[in-house]
Amino acid sequence: MCCAVTDTMTPPTKQESALECRVLDASDAEAYWHFRLESLEREPLAFTEAPSEHRQMTIAETAERLRQHPGNPSFVVGAFVNGKLAGIAGFYRQKGDKTRHKGHVFGVYVAAEHRGKSIARQVMTELLRRARALPGLEQVDLSVAETQPAARKLYESLGFQVWGREPRAVKVGDKYVDEEWMVVRFDQGPLRGRI
Numbered sequence: 001m002c003c004a005v006t007d008t009m010t011p012p013t014k015q016e017s018a019l020e021c022r023v024l025d026a027s028d029a030e031a032y033w034h035f036r037l038e039s040l041e042r043e044p045l046a047f048t049e050a051p052s053e054h055r056q057m058t059i060a061e062t063a064e065r066l067r068q069h070p071g072n073p074s075f076v077v078g079a080f081v082n083g084k085l086a087g088i089a090g091f092y093r094q095k096g097d098k099t100r101h102k103g104h105v106f107g108v109y110v111a112a113e114h115r116g117k118s119i120a121r122q123v124m125t126e127l128l129r130r131a132r133a134l135p136g137l138e139q140v141d142l143s144v145a146e147t148q149p150a151a152r153k154l155y156e157s158l159g160f161q162v163w164g165r166e167p168r169a170v171k172v173g174d175k176y177v178d179e180e181w182m183v184v185r186f187d188q189g190p191l192r193g194r195i
């Protein structure tokens with residue numbers, strides 16, 4: 001499946017309507033809000049945020065977070081299949097003087113009916129390409145639950161390496177889930193020169 005990467009809000013042409021990857025903006029807030037809720041409801045062990053917490057955020061607040069401007073250190077890459085959101089991956093950059101060399105990935109999710117078609121790989125590749133282009137950004141980390149081996153394999157294949165494990169990082173009902181923390185550095189490892 002091809003992935004047309006675009007920076008604008010121009011609707012996809014017929015030719016590129018199969019899959020479009022782009023950074024979401026404020027106008028995507030409603031679609032993103034619902035898609036994020038779907039991810040939290042369908043994959044409760046994969047994410048730390050609870051659906052009830054997500055519901056407390058309004059569409060207007062979501063739009064403000066997605067609005068792209070120079071002061072916004074975060075973005076969400078979305079994959080659209082025939083104009084409908086099918087996959088997402090979020091990024092934010094630490095703000096402190098001593099931590100702004102680091103970024104963090106959150107909320108990676110592909111709708112069940114679209115899995116196994118390289119959508120997550122393309123969304124993550126686009127996220128890493130953009131992160132790498134940020135001046136002074138040197139590494140990106142993420143956490144992955146032990147219950148999500150597909151995600152872990154994806155991250156490993158993109159160059160992320162495990163640096164630690166947090167036992168009982170998440171408690172869902174009476175079930176505890178460990179999380180592994182992974183990092184990719186742009187100055188070394190298999191990603192070097194690839195993105």
Ligand SMILES: CC(C)(COP(=O)(O)OP(=O)(O)OC[C@H]1O[C@@H](n2cnc3c(N)ncnc32)[C@H](O)[C@@H]1OP(=O)(O)O)[C@@H](O)C(=O)NCCC(=O)NCCS
Pocket residue numbers: 043046047087107108109110111114115116117118119120121122143144145148149150151153154157
């Ligand atoms: C993890 C997830 C995002 C992968 O999405 P996807 O679009 O199906 O993944 P892709 O087709 O791009 O596959 C990319 C790589 O992921 C890994 N992968 C994907 N599905 C896999 C599976 N069922 N089993 C093992 N590895 C798998 C493989 O390394 C694959 O590369 P390959 O095709 O070259 O072998 C998706 O399964 C998902 O949303 N899972 C639930 C939520 C989740 O776990 N999010 C991560 C939170 S940290």
